[in-house]
Amino acid sequence: MLIGQLGSVQTHRPNARLIDEGQLLERPRLIRSGWACRARYLTNGRRQILNFYLPGEIMGLSADVDGAAQASYVSLTRLSTLDLGMLRSMVIERPHDVPAVTAAFHVMRLHEEYHLLSQVVRIGQQKAFERVAHLLLEFHARLSKSGLTEGNSFQLPLTQEVLGDGLGLSAVHVNRTFKLLKRKGYVKTGRSSVTLLEPEALSQVAGYREPMDYRPVDRAAFPHISISEPTRRPVPAMRPPAAFGRDTGSSPNGRPIGDSVS
Amino acid sequence: MLIGQLGSVQTHRPNARLIDEGQLLERPRLIRSGWACRARYLTNGRRQILNFYLPGEIMGLSADVDGAAQASYVSLTRLSTLDLGMLRSMVIERPHDVPAVTAAFHVMRLHEEYHLLSQVVRIGQQKAFERVAHLLLEFHARLSKSGLTEGNSFQLPLTQEVLGDGLGLSAVHVNRTFKLLKRKGYVKTGRSSVTLLEPEALSQVAGYREPMDYRPVDRAAFPHISISEPTRRPVPAMRPPAAFGRDTGSSPNGRPIGDSVS
């Protein structure tokens, strides 16, 4: 059973609060064009961007759907979104009737959490240079899933202040970091575009790893939706997850494992 | 229909990798005693703790259940866990037969995401003093839900190095920050206990807010489980979420809203 009609299209101006923290988060929305984010606003007037939503991605699939939003949803550019409330209802009520959509929703939830974890590691463990590089690599990978990259280039319609809000850096330092990235030959910037000149080397220095499940979402799940740029291009298969250092079997104190089962 | 028998109990030594990143994350586990975390390990030997799991909480309810773990699950102390795989199966297959458990799982997922968002804000926007204070306040609130606080005191069985891994700080600086917290009269520390001397003032300076839905989980959902300390005590009702500044209606450029529906 496929989708007859989807929800309504909405457009928003840049920097509009779509949903404020605490408000009812009713339904997910597919981003048809533009960028958005989820953010927490502090009493000192600052904000921390928790999560970016790129064209082709869905916002409002996190655990707080159908409840009070855990953070504010904010547009970062002009934004066009498509209401997916009906699709979500179908997934909840008759998941087996819409297996592709059900799977796609799950994959997107997984990705959102993955990006959130990456965000914590970036901010918690990396220096400015690595943070910016890491985020650019992530943006490129995510946009390429929707066919919105042109080789190693992509449109980045965010101000350096917005990037700072997401990276835990001041806008000034984001600027200096970009300068350094350019001077070292890692990236090139146009008016609002970025080109990764040395993606592999950059991934190396930024400690960037492709997520395990990072194949493009099955677009067949959204038969009536076409993403802004139809530049869809085959995406190379990603390498499998790198297993980590084996330590589960031996104690840091050198003793055998004491796990017991009752 | 209630639960006849639950899964097996397992115990783990401190610092054991329960599940490595990329491994199959099969089933959630209730923590009967001890502390654990979810962490990403970097190639430079460091790690970032993404999420702490306290006694009475459930690990393995995130989006990656039944798939490849998005991070490693690691014990931080001696740990006793109870397998909830069977409960989860019931929730998935016949949620209406176990409404209390279904609701409890959902609440715990919500809380886990909430804590993750707090983690991003702490690390991204706060200074060391605020970070440590904020985390201590969160620990106290979370432990009190399981009745594991004694007034404003609680057991904190983590080393300062572990706290540093979670706060994006060096162990040395965690130490200095604790010293400052004590000198300023905000907290008192015992061998492995913490007492919050001025919780309200501390919440103020740390920008700490109770999450919206922070009432204790309905323990009736887990009839056969008793948490370590049966010191359960009524928890005061929390204040409703503070609504944020209204901005959705007016443009930063002073123009009327251009939202359109098609």
Next chain:
DNA sequence: CGAAAATTTGATCAGCATCAATTTTAGTGG
């Protein structure tokens, strides 16, 4: 009791914030 882990303290230094000013870019109305 003895050894290893954890905490504590001191000293030095790098990274980034902050403030301030200038230049460039983008958006608007004429």
Next chain:
DNA sequence: CCACTAAAATTGATGCTGATCAAATTTTCG
């Protein structure tokens, strides 16, 4: 299309925060 204005990017100078290294002390635990 150009002039004008606000936003964004850029650059410089200065200072604070927290990392790092090293060593001493205390606590924990077998």
